[in-house]
Amino acid sequence: MDQSNSAQDAVRCTLCQSPENLVFCEVCHTRLVCKNCHEKYPYASENHTAVIHKQYLTNCTDRSLMDEPQFGSLSALYSTTEEEIYNRSPQGAESSPPDRSLMDVSQFGSLSALSFTTEKQDFSMSPQGAESSPPDRSLMNVPQFSSLSALSFTTEEQDYSMPPQGAESSPQDRSLMDVPQISATLDTEYGYLNGVTCVNNNEVWTCGNENTMKLYNLKEELLKSIQTESGNEPRDITVTKDGNLVYTDYKKGTVNIVQNSTVQESISIQEWKPHGVCTTSLGDFLVVMDNIHNGEVKVVRYSGSTEKPSIKPDDKGQPLYLSTGYIKYISENRNQDICVSSYQDHAIVVVNQAGKHRFTYNGPPFTPPSFFKPFGIATDSQSRILTADRDNHCIHILDQDGQFLRYIDNCELQLPWGLCVDTRDNLFVAEWYTRKVKKIQYYT
Structure with a gap:
């Protein structure tokens, strides 16, 4: 099973796939990266108010605003603003394409x-x-x-x-x-x-x-x-x-x-x-x-x-x-x-x-x-x-x-x-x- 894209897997960092110490934004409710990647790649959350996952869950009063963590990492990190996308550097980042079979109409x-x-x-x-x-x-x-x-x-x-x-x-x-x-x-x-x-x-x-x-x-x-x-x-x-x-x-x-x-x-x-x-x-x-x-x-x-x-x-x-x-x-x-x-x-x-x-x-x-x-x-x-x-x-x-x-x-x-x-x-x-x-x- 592809853990990074499985609907049943734990919420993971989109960059390194670690489930530990995830950082969220308590302003726009976007799931960002883990604490290590946040420190290593500050561009990924420079326009956000970043907090650790546990603190985010405590502060968030409307759970419907959260970025659907049950769907894994397919869209969370990249549903950000335009300038963030253009200011990011891909060096050191990893990606795991989903393993789906070819489909015909x-x-x-x-x-x-x-x-x-x-x-x-x-x-x-x-x-x-x-x-x-x-x-x-x-x-x-x-x-x-x-x-x-x-x-x-x-x-x-x-x-x-x-x-x-x-x-x-x-x-x-x-x-x-x-x-x-x-x-x-x-x-x-x-x-x-x-x-x-x-x-x-x-x-x-x-x-x-x-x-x-x-x-x-x-x-x-x-x-x-x-x-x-x-x-x-x-x-x-x-x-x-x-x-x-x-x-x-x-x-x-x-x-x-x-x-x-x-x-x-x-x-x-x-x-x-x-x-x-x-x-x-x-x-x-x-x-x-x-x-x-x-x-x-x-x-x-x-x-x-x-x-x-x-x-x-x-x-x-x-x-x-x-x-x-x-x-x-x-x-x-x-x-x-x-x-x-x-x-x-x-x-x-x-x-x-x-x-x-x-x-x-x-x-x-x-x-x-x-x-x-x-x-x-x-x-x-x-x-x-x-x-x-x-x-x-x-x-x-x-x-x-x-x-x-x-x-x-x-x-x-x-x-x-x-x-x-x-x-x-x-x-x-x-x-x-x-x-x-x-x-x-x-x-x-």
Whole structure:
């Protein structure tokens, strides 16, 4: 039995797996680490009021606020603030990926087994024979997420058959492999790694916990390094159709493009803070951003440095994205759907090109929504959506309508974070702790 992920095991430190002398925060009720790791890695609890577990239980008057210690260490340590995540160092930390078998959607019966929300139906039924022990909370629903009034999209008619960057123009139907395979591994030199984007089938840009972005080929050769203009860490990276690197600077509030090794400030967002960025099939930028002052979250489309003027509000004015200040990533699908991952909301939210909500995915039907922690997101030539479930050490593959197809969890993934897909539908995964990029073949 995997003690670190067993529901029946004692509460353990997420870093060293020790059950002794656990430290809790009596302000936000987050389970942190053991006393030894707290002293060794003060970054893990620098923004918390840390107390020993016994004292925490004495002081806590509302046990419902505790962070579900019965579920082990899958999500407790990482359900923290954005800045804590970005300030941590992975050195010396260990991770034990769950040992679950490969799953196919055929195991879970019909589409009615899916746990996601559409505008017409609520597919919340569990498949026959599936068992789980979810906390006492209901599945997330569309009204809990941000408002499309915060979205800026073009409403002009466009060709929905046009593929996004990286997708082949006329893909044939392809079958998923029974056992995905690692075809290459790149060892980067970051303290931790969180971003990867494909330049072509042989080269990838990477970013991590420093102000330098690095270009590698599949032979692990460092081809180029670019420093950010402000000296801040890049939040996310993408590549234009012309092969130019683009990155977001969350602290400064800018989107920057690198041309001929020179950094140029392309977009200044002032009071908004940009998270994820992607290049669209039309050559535009999509940026997901939030306003820390009023709590608003929105997605904006830019043509160069010009914001598209058309704004398509939600018919009901309901929010799509809820949490402000937490990491979000974005990708355009082949059908020009816009897919946003929000780990704090436990959700993938998908709207069409005009900004109309299509569905929200909160994880497969056999796990509670609180287990799902999506980070990086990508799409492929088959319009399938891939997202990195970091704390559960796996990749979810969905079809374009949000139906869960399977996991990729056999490639010894450890805290997968950033994702990208090349023109041959090879998946590149950036692992946080190991600082490795893994190239994975998942189609036959």
